[in-house]
Structure formats: structure tokens, C-alpha cells
Amino acid sequence: MSGTTSQATEHSANQSDSPPGDARAILRVDLAALRGNFRILKSAAAPAECAAVVKADAYGLGIAPVAAALATEGCSTFFVASLGEAKRLRSLQASIDIFVLDGLINGCAADYAAHALRPVLGSLAEIAEWSAYCASIGKKLAAALHIDTGMSRLGLPSDEAAALFQDTSALNTFELVLIMSHLACADTLGDPKTEAQRAAFDAACARLPDAPRSLANSAGTLGGSSLHYDLVRPGIALFGGRAINDSPNPMAPVAYVSARVLQVRNVAPGETVGYGATYRVTQPSRIATVALGYADGYLRSIVGGPGPPNPCISIAGQRVPIVGRVSMDMTALDVTEVPEDLVARGEFVEMMGADLSVDDLADHAGTIGYEILTRLGSRLHRHYVTD
């Protein structure tokens, strides 16, 4: 482990799969923290069931280790976006329930059936196609029904829902295992849209056959029991992201990014750092260049975006600002205040994690933690730690 700081080694000391000696940047995924977050959500949701949303490769963190860790905690219901993600998850986990949020892709019903996948049916056309497929094989296969209550995205729009309320017989042609809808504004506590969606969901369920119901994402899970129904569907909170704005985040960070220092140099007053010469040094300074850039998902807008100007990481207790523009493969840090032996070529510095959180970075870049996580690039060495 030569060439790595205590930050990188401490968490991997008893791992057999330490990052390779030539790693330039590392995404460390703390699976113990993930499991702890699941337990927090599960107890917040009880007696409702706590499922896990693991679309987009588990929010960029890797579906195989994430699903395995959650299954160990007893999570048995998973949601993914696409049929492809669902097939991959099925190959990893044989006995869990898997819902496909895209719904039923036309012409692919047999594929869902072959892998025991459950489409989240979101239109009359999808219901008809699933019904016809079930009739053709003589089996009532499981599916969820998605009613739109205010997203105007997927789910039965109100005219289609009204038609279904008039004649629900199609719902007897397959096994209706879940009725669900999705909240638009649950990240803002007390937003009246949430209450309107809850009321619309209740009204819809009253006109549909009895089945388990689900409305809450992470924010709905943490925001109060009136949204829990029978099953909650958290995603971002599992991965340590902030679900509810302007309130303390009870979740532990799961994703840590650290980058190798490539060079440290003295820079004289008047010199500039990086593209566009946007940062001018005003006193004798030391600038460290680390191997992490926007090609790795360290967004260019993190510096000079709508947030406060220079995000700071922390090295040996010192606040260290990111300076100049983030480039494709590199980012510069002003390490003038850090003792020289603590930041040298080959050391790793934490660029996202406990001090500079995923949501801090998102705030700087004018985006959300979801986007920061799902853009973390394939060039990062992914390192999974379990304790």
C-alpha cells in the first residue's frame, strides 16, 4: 500500500482486494454504511416493507455488491429502471422480487416472464399486452400498476385511469401485486403537492381491486408515516444522499472518491492555474494536481458554478480549496497551508466523502446528489469495503 495515505489504507486494511498500486482515483463504496442506511429506512418504514431502488447500476455504485449487501439485510424487493438492468440483477440474485420501472417494453413480455421480472404497467396498452401474454401462456404473472398522480411522466394518465375504474376486469387477468404512484415534491417537507398526490392515490386505490400499495421514495419514507402504505421505495437515501432539503441528513455517506496526487509545485504570485487562467495566485503558493477530472464525473461546474466559488476538501484538518477549472483528467488544489510531508506525489486525497459530501458537491455544481453519483466514471477504481 505504499503511496497511499492513511485515509485510503485505514478503510482497506483488512481487505484482500486493495486498490491496485497504479490506481489514479478510487471510488470507495462502504457497504457497511449502506447496510446501516437500509436498517434506518426499514425501521422508519415499519410495519411497511422496505424495498430498494437500484436503477442505473445502483446509482452508479455497482449493482452486484450493492444488491448482495442489501439482500444480506433481508431486503427482498428491488426496483430497477430497465429490462436490461433487471436481467442483470436476476442473474445475481435468484430469489428476490424485481420490478421494472420502465414498464412493459412492447414485444418483450416473454423476456420478463423468462426471468421472473415484474413490469410496472403504466398505460392501458401495457395492461392489454401483459394480459394478452398471460392468456397466451395460461398463467397469471405478477405485475405492478402505476397510476400517475402528478408527475405526467409514467403511469396511467387520468383519462386512462378513469376508463380502468369503469372496468377493472383486465386486472384479473394477471396477478396484481402492487399499486403504486410516484411523488414529485417530497424533497420539500410540507409541499402541498405531496398531500394532493396522496389524496389522489387514495381515491384511485378506492376504485381498484385490493392490492399492496406504494407511494414513497426516500423523502416519503423519511417524511412521515402517512406516505408509507404497504411498501416504500427508497433509492438515494440508501446511498447516503440527502432526500429532504433543508433538514439534517440522517444517512451515513456510502461513496468516497479519492485521487492520487500527480505533482506538487510552488507557484509564484501573479502566476495562474489551469485553463482560462481563472485562478491567479496572490502569494507564494503550493499547488497540488490530482488525478480526477470531469471525465471521471467530477463535474466542471463544481468550480465556478452557481454555488459558493471554491469547494474545499480537507487534508490533515486543513481546509484546502479546489482552484482553477476542473479539467478532463485533473483538478488543482491550493495546499499552501498543509505541511509539505502530508501532501506529496503519490498520496491520495479525499475529493468526496465525509468532509465534502456528495450533496455539497451537487450544491456547488447546481445539481443534485443523484447526478453526482450516477456520473461517477468508469475510470475510477471501484473498491468495496465491508467493515
Ligand SMILES: *Cc1c(COP(=O)(O)O)cnc(C)c1O
Ligand atoms: C427513482 C425512483 C424512486 C427512488 O427515488 P429516491 O428519491 O432516489 O428515493 C422511487 N420510485 C420511483 C418510481 C423512482 O423512479
